[in-house]
Amino acid sequence: MEFQLEHAKDILRRTPATLNLLLQDLSEPWLMNNEGPDTWSPYDVVGHLIHGEETDWIPRAKIILDDGENRAFTPFNREAMFEKSKGKSIGELLKMFAQLRAENLRQLDKLNLTPELLAKRGLHPELGIVTLSQLLSTWVVHDLSHIGQIVRVMCKQYGDAVGPWKAYLPVLTR
Amino acid sequence: MEFQLEHAKDILRRTPATLNLLLQDLSEPWLMNNEGPDTWSPYDVVGHLIHGEETDWIPRAKIILDDGENRAFTPFNREAMFEKSKGKSIGELLKMFAQLRAENLRQLDKLNLTPELLAKRGLHPELGIVTLSQLLSTWVVHDLSHIGQIVRVMCKQYGDAVGPWKAYLPVLTR
Numbered sequence: 001m002e003f004q005l006e007h008a009k010d011i012l013r014r015t016p017a018t019l020n021l022l023l024q025d026l027s028e029p030w031l032m033n034n035e036g037p038d039t040w041s042p043y044d045v046v047g048h049l050i051h052g053e054e055t056d057w058i059p060r061a062k063i064i065l066d067d068g069e070n071r072a073f074t075p076f077n078r079e080a081m082f083e084k085s086k087g088k089s090i091g092e093l094l095k096m097f098a099q100l101r102a103e104n105l106r107q108l109d110k111l112n113l114t115p116e117l118l119a120k121r122g123l124h125p126e127l128g129i130v131t132l133s134q135l136l137s138t139w140v141v142h143d144l145s146h147i148g149q150i151v152r153v154m155c156k157q158y159g160d161a162v163g164p165w166k167a168y169l170p171v172l173t174r
Numbered sequence: 175m176e177f178q179l180e181h182a183k184d185i186l187r188r189t190p191a192t193l194n195l196l197l198q199d200l201s202e203p204w205l206m207n208n209e210g211p212d213t214w215s216p217y218d219v220v221g222h223l224i225h226g227e228e229t230d231w232i233p234r235a236k237i238i239l240d241d242g243e244n245r246a247f248t249p250f251n252r253e254a255m256f257e258k259s260k261g262k263s264i265g266e267l268l269k270m271f272a273q274l275r276a277e278n279l280r281q282l283d284k285l286n287l288t289p290e291l292l293a294k295r296g297l298h299p300e301l302g303i304v305t306l307s308q309l310l311s312t313w314v315v316h317d318l319s320h321i322g323q324i325v326r327v328m329c330k331q332y333g334d335a336v337g338p339w340k341a342y343l344p345v346l347t348r
Contacts, residue, residue, distance in 0.1 A: 001203050001331040010201060011328070018195045021188055029175050030185070127338040134337035141332050144325040145345040151318040151325075154185070157175040158315050163308035164301040171319040174348075 003133040005113060008140045013105055015143045016098035019046060022150060023090055031090055033157050042150040046093045047081025049146060053100035055080075057139045058107045064122035064132045065111065072123040108136075177307040179287060182314045187279055189317045190272035193220060196324060197264055205264055207331050216324045220267045221255025223320060227274035229254075231313045232281045238296035238306045239285065246297040282310075 001007070023031060023042055034041040040048065060073045085093060111117070118133040152171055159172045166172050175181070197205060197216055208215040214222065234247045259267060285291070292307040326345055333346045340346050 001207065001335065003332070003335040007201055007204065011204070014195055018192060021192045021195060027181055027184060030181065033175065124338065127341065130338055134335065134339060137332045137335035137337075138339040138343070141329045141336055141339075141343055141345070144329045145343060148322045148325040148329070148345060151322040155315045155318045155322070158177070158311045161175065161177040161308065161311035162315055163311075164298065164304055165308060165312040165315075167301065169312070169315055169319060171315070171322060 003118070003137045005118070005136070008136050009105065009108070011140045011143060012101065012108075015049075015147070016094070016101050018147060019049075019097065019150075020094050022147070024094060026090070029157065030154055033153070035153055035156055040149070040153070042153055043085070043090055043093070044081055045146050045150050045153075046090065046097055047085035047088075048078065049143070050093060050097050050100060051077065051080045051084060052139075052142065053097065053104055057135070058104045060122065060135055061108070061111065061132060064120050064135065065117065067122075069121050069123045069129060072125045075125050177292070177311045179292070179310070182310050183279065183282070185314045185317060186275065186282075189223075189321070190268070190275050192321060193223075193271065193324075194268050196321070198268060200264070203331060204328055207327070209327055209330055214323070214327070216327055217259070217264055217267070218255055219320050219324050219327075220264065220271060221259035221262075222252065223317070224267060224271050224274060225251065225254045225258060226313075226316065227271065227278055231309070232278045234296065234309055235282070235285065235306060238294050238309065239291065241296075243295050243297045243303060246299045249299050 023046065026042075031043045032041050034044070055074070056076050063071055063073055088096075113132070118131070118136070120132045121129050122132065122135070124130045152174065155169070155171045159166065162169060162172070197220065200216075205217050206215050208218070229248070230250050237245055237247055262270075287306070292305070292310070294306045295303050296306065296309070298304045326348065329343070329345045333340065336343060336346070
């Protein structure tokens with residue numbers, strides 16, 4: 001698929017409610033268990049998505065539109081949530097994420113992006129030249145891949161409970 | 175995690191609404207594209223989940239409770255949906271799945287499962303001896319892993335659109 005702004009927005013606007021449905025009021029072990037040392041729980045993933053809303057997607061879009069290739073993006077801290085989420089309930093995090101996403105979608109609309117603007121180039125600190133449409137495509141894939149991570153982490157909590165069926169469930173050994 | 179009936183039900187009851195949120199009224203390419211030859215689209219996955227509700231989980235639970243190890247399960251046709259879903263809209267499939275799941279959760283409650291019943295053994299045609307709690311754990315992991323498949327298939331539609339970010343998105347090459 002080629003990037004299309006309407007296609008992308010249709011995914012981005014669904015993510016908060018999808019996360020609510022998957023995680024709201026879920027019992028502690030489903031929420032807090034991870035895949036082992038240095039891996040993330042579903043709770044951790046929501047904090048990571050919040051940090052992306054605050055520092056990554058729309059701020060980088062604005063850097064591309066304002067400064068083009070002349071100013072590299074601020075590097076994104078993938079693990080900021082371990083400090084930032086401390087003491088917050090999953091309900092609070094889900095609400096924060098939903099509010100930030102709604103605001104960022106409003107900001108996105110305000111940018112009035114045309115095909116010309118979507119082709120504008122920016123400078124990623126490690127990846128080099130990228131375009132605005134590549135940034136927005138990555139926002140979509142980032143959402144979906146973290147939903148995939150959440151359900152994979154949850155699957156693995158039942159890795160032993162499924163018994164012999166493990167042989168039919170590649171997700172458990174991925 | 176050990177299997178606990180309440181934990182399992184808390185996942186099983188969320189799946190229809192999660193699928194609705196992800197897929198209802200989604201545009202055709204997100205819904206119908208797959209990962210290449212002999213792979214499934216999100217639309218296909220919903221049909222597969224419907225067939226599981228009709229022929230796999232509760233029917234097998236009843237075989238275990240009624241006949242134990244004396245009667246092997248009927249083999250499950252993983253690809254029945256290619257015929258069965260024909261001509262149906264995604265909205266129709268999502269509605270069918272939600273109705274079947276709600277009915278199956280009612281059936282599950284009616285079984286009044288105790289720890290003794292959950293430990294009862296049945297005979298899988300290929301895997302051999304399995305228990306009822308392993309069957310129900312597999313139902314949960316099956317749901318979650320197919321949600322993961324749906325979002326992975328969707329991610330891959332933007333495999334080119336993300337440009338250089340592909341290097342940071344392992345989901346695109348999995």
